[in-house]
Amino acid sequence: MRRPRFAWFTPAMNADADDAAPGARPPRPLPPPPVDDQQVVLHRTLAGIERHGTVIAVGNFDGVHLGHRALLSRARERADELGVPLVAVSFFPPAKVLFGDARFLTSASEKAALLTEAGATEVVVIPFDHAFAATPSEVFADAVAAARPAVVVVGEDFRFGRARSGGLDLLRATLPHIEVVPLELTAGEVTKSSLIREALAAADVARAEQMLGLPYRVTGLVVRGDQRGRTIGFPTLNVATDARKALPIGVFAVVVDTPAGRFDGVANVGPRPTFPDGAPALEAHLFDTGLDLYDRRVTVHLLEHLRAPRRFDGLDALRAQLAVDAAAARAVIAARRSAPDRGEPQADGHEPPRGRRA
Numbered sequence: 001m002r003r004p005r006f007a008w009f010t011p012a013m014n015a016d017a018d019d020a021a022p023g024a025r026p027p028r029p030l031p032p033p034p035v036d037d038q039q040v041v042l043h044r045t046l047a048g049i050e051r052h053g054t055v056i057a058v059g060n061f062d063g064v065h066l067g068h069r070a071l072l073s074r075a076r077e078r079a080d081e082l083g084v085p086l087v088a089v090s091f092f093p094p095a096k097v098l099f100g101d102a103r104f105l106t107s108a109s110e111k112a113a114l115l116t117e118a119g120a121t122e123v124v125v126i127p128f129d130h131a132f133a134a135t136p137s138e139v140f141a142d143a144v145a146a147a148r149p150a151v152v153v154v155g156e157d158f159r160f161g162r163a164r165s166g167g168l169d170l171l172r173a174t175l176p177h178i179e180v181v182p183l184e185l186t187a188g189e190v191t192k193s194s195l196i197r198e199a200l201a202a203a204d205v206a207r208a209e210q211m212l213g214l215p216y217r218v219t220g221l222v223v224r225g226d227q228r229g230r231t232i233g234f235p236t237l238n239v240a241t242d243a244r245k246a247l248p249i250g251v252f253a254v255v256v257d258t259p260a261g262r263f264d265g266v267a268n269v270g271p272r273p274t275f276p277d278g279a280p281a282l283e284a285h286l287f288d289t290g291l292d293l294y295d296r297r298v299t300v301h302l303l304e305h306l307r308a309p310r311r312f313d314g315l316d317a318l319r320a321q322l323a324v325d326a327a328a329a330r331a332v333i334a335a336r337r338s339a340p341d342r343g344e345p346q347a348d349g350h351e352p353p354r355g356r357r358a
Helices: 066-082 095-099 108-117 137-146 168-174 193-201 205-212 315-338
Strands: 006-008 055-058 086-092 122-127 151-155 178-181 216-223 237-239 250-258 261-270 281-286 297-307 310-312
Touching: 055 066, 066 086, 066 151, 066 178, 086 108, 108 122, 108 216, 137 168, 151 168, 168 178, 193 205, 205 216, 205 297, 237 297, 250 281, 250 315, 261 297, 261 315, 281 297, 297 315, 310 315
Parallel strands: 055 086, 055 151, 086 122, 151 178
Antiparallel strands: 006 310, 216 237, 216 297, 237 281, 250 261, 250 297, 261 281
């Protein structure tokens, strides 16, 4: 009779030196904790913008990467100059998710939090469905104009309306003050959400972090799992995620923000053995705590990819590997904790200057 096999928490997925030797790069600092939900002012329609004369930043903002942050930084500067609020206007899900098989980087709530952290006073996340996608571009431009903004800030590649028919010319014809922010480059490439999705699909969270400016994060409710981790001394939080959320596969060093504070840990992301075709499961083991966090919302920051998933022939082999993973994660987190704070997220993850613009 075959012994049971366990697929939870091999050597690194590839021979890349960065994966083989965690800490070989200059360590990046730990990310700041996410903004409290109570600090996020969220609307679902443009009509929710009650105050006139604001600065409005409009964009897809999936992931709120460095290109988005450059746009938001400029919008924040204009808002400060005028002494008015900054309203960030976005959409969810992205068109590539609605019309294709792409996965999103940020849920509506994750996006609202990241936009607030990036300087927005209020956030509008418009539900993007087939009906909204059919909106004529002139109608959307008129809706923005109805909010009577002082300035509207967009990226140079911003398109909107049915079949992406609207662009900068229509905005300039409809709105009195438009400011266009050039595209941002990271390591010589235009920073795009699609490139971040590709990096995550390869479990390259370091590359994703370069473009995001922060470690990739996942926010969700802690739900009950099968509790097998408790039987071998490694209890885990099972974090519920949307099946459309982009998740890298593997074992990662993490920090987890909870209602009780921040905890270090190690996480496994991968298909559930019972439902291999379903959404990947995210399970995080927190070090040095036995908190009950069921039904509480947590945010998991994926700091470094430690190894690819592997099946084990027995509990002893699994338990031994989990101990190795935990030691590696502790080392990664300690290095980050000792790294100097470099302030705002940067284009290359190492130096203060921002990445060049296209």
